[in-house]
Amino acid sequence: MFKLLLIEDDATLFNEIKERLTGWSYDVYGITDYNSVMKEFSVVKPDLVLIDIQLPKFDGFHWCRMIRSHSNVPILFLSSRDHPSDMVMSMQLGADDFIQKPFHFDVLIAKIQATLRRVYNYNTEQVTLKTWCGATVDYEKNTVSNNAGTVELTKNETFILKKLIEQKNKIVSREDLIKSLWEDERFVSDNTLTVNVNRLRKRLEELGLGRFIETKIGQGYIAIEEANGYD
Template sequence: MIEDDESILSSLKKELRKWQYQVKEVSDWQNIMQEFSNFAADLVLMDITLPTYDGFYWTARIRNISTVPIIFMSAAEMDPNAVRAIATGADDYITKPFSSAVLISKIQAILRRVSSEADLQEKVITVKDCQLNVLTNSLSCAGQTVRLTPTEGIMMKLLLLNLNKTISKERLMQNIWQGGLFITENALNVNLSRLRNKLDVVALKENLITERGHGYRLVMQ
């Protein structure tokens, strides 16, 4: 938990531990990345306003070394902060004040998704000359490799498994946010824009086609 409000920390730790989650909060604001690395978290809860830099900065730093799911918690206005959070690398966003039940549902949905990917017999999806490692969310094509976030990995897996077929926005959103608690076309568009930019690294940017009014299609001959 990268959050500096003691009252929020106290109540959330109590609630999370009821669900048998092991919780670690940042104790040294000068060494956030070291504490993150030492704890090896399965998921990060991130505030925006922090004592040193902000949540966007620390999310970008985490994304340089990890694809761990990140949920933003903020009292700031949903838009444009939610859009910026997702563009930076967050997987979900919740606005304060929120009920613990909603947060737990979001955490469970993300961890369930990550767990189901880890249990897959097929750890690597190979299509044409591209390989997607569903555990590390590493995408390799034509000799180039790019690391995706968990959300980007879900989208890429769906696109690869449905090559040359149009996938509706509704289906994408259902696969990404299984709990249905953070589903907006704006959030989906930001995620797809971020994915499209990363596909440029592996020469697939032009292969991701937008079917206006219908959805998206990954094209390969």
């Protein structure tokens, strides 16, 4: 049974969501003290976090940032705020998805299921280490390492890099990435993928690898691996 932490201060909505998710065999926890969110997070050790933006004490962006500083657990935002900047901010902070309230419960379930399958199933393949452009990519630990150091990636960033490396030197369309990453592109905005790829490239730049992820306008993305010494 997967453990979900629902950070939602509206008691009525919390109870409604918890009841529905429990019916799908998820173990749902809430926050009892908004002065101790990270302490309760550490105690629960959730497999996935659902979080609202407007919360007591600090907003959801703050807690997303705090969680990301300690864990790569998948995070889904649930919010009635509909400004594009809120979605962009959530992605930049490391969230995996943004679901606007009011939402159809089937959409919420689909997003949760797709995220859990992606995060906890894809890295069970036999190959967990990959050499690319002189760096070692660890799909299980979500890290990329070379002589310049090691950077940690989110689950989404690792998944995107893995998909690109699997077809290195070939263009992977945005549609294929969206379908593979979120399993159903109907629920995903095109901008979400852009934010994730830009964040991945920024992390890789710390190792001097940012230039090896290229954008092909109107087509998709490509992971370049030069033949001279890298292949």
